């Protein structure tokens with residue numbers, strides 16, 4: 001039976017700890033969240049880290065410690081965000097690969113991001129991609145818009161396949177400024193993906209989380225969920241732990257006859273090093 005890759009994005013860079021004390025921001029909290037989410041059905045973790053004041057940081061020693069701690073305590077594939085926060089400079093975002101993750105996010109273009117702009121000009125995207133090939137890190141292409149799908153065609157045409165030979169994308173839907181979190185937008189984006197794409201997941205931001213998950217499952221995709229993307233299970237029902245979102249995703253996937261895959265199965269899917 002086919003199965004579903006569930007990626008958990010537990011923290012992100014946008015929510016303040018003061019506004020959401022349940023957000024895992026310390027290393028201990030991240031490890032605890034990772035363990036519970038793995039038990040609930042996650043196979044990969046998309047990590048952003050915070051400093052001692054719970055502020056987003058790309059400090060290399062903290063990234064390296066986080067990668068080691070997640071590897072020591074779970075079997076999850078460790079994906080580091082190279083998106084960081086909208087204020088992070090390009091050189092810090094490139095340096096993320098020095099922390100030796102299994103996978104890294106790689107956003108395929110600039111996008112309005114609420115009141116901010118998430119900058120990903122083509123030369124930066126191309127440099128980060130070539131660095132991921134050189135460092136043998138499996139990228140996950142983050143697609144916030146249909147234009148990003150076009151940029152992925154261009155990238156693969158120009159620089160060839162990623163390290164490992166698999167092409168895995170994540171549709172990030174419902175960001176104010178990006179593509180909407182609708183079934184129509186999901187189908188349009190998936191139908192436009194390059195033929196080289198071997199797997200894709202989708203994540204719906206905010207209130208689009210559930211409908212995007214349902215659309216992704218019905219179109220044959222995988223799922224990303226977590227408190228980076230949504231802080232409520234339903235109107236007036238705050239998420240109190242990332243595992244609640246993973247449990248819900250796992251239940252939907254199981255109902256769709258595509259139960260969650262193990263981290264080992266996910267390593268095979270993405271051709272991540274063991």
Ligand code: KMH
Pocket residue numbers: 012013014081082083084085086105106107113118142
């Ligand atoms: N925090 C956003 C500006 C990624 O992780 O690669 C970017 C983001 C994407 O979350």
Ligand code: ZN
Pocket residue numbers: 009012046048081083084105228
């Ligand atoms: Zn992220």
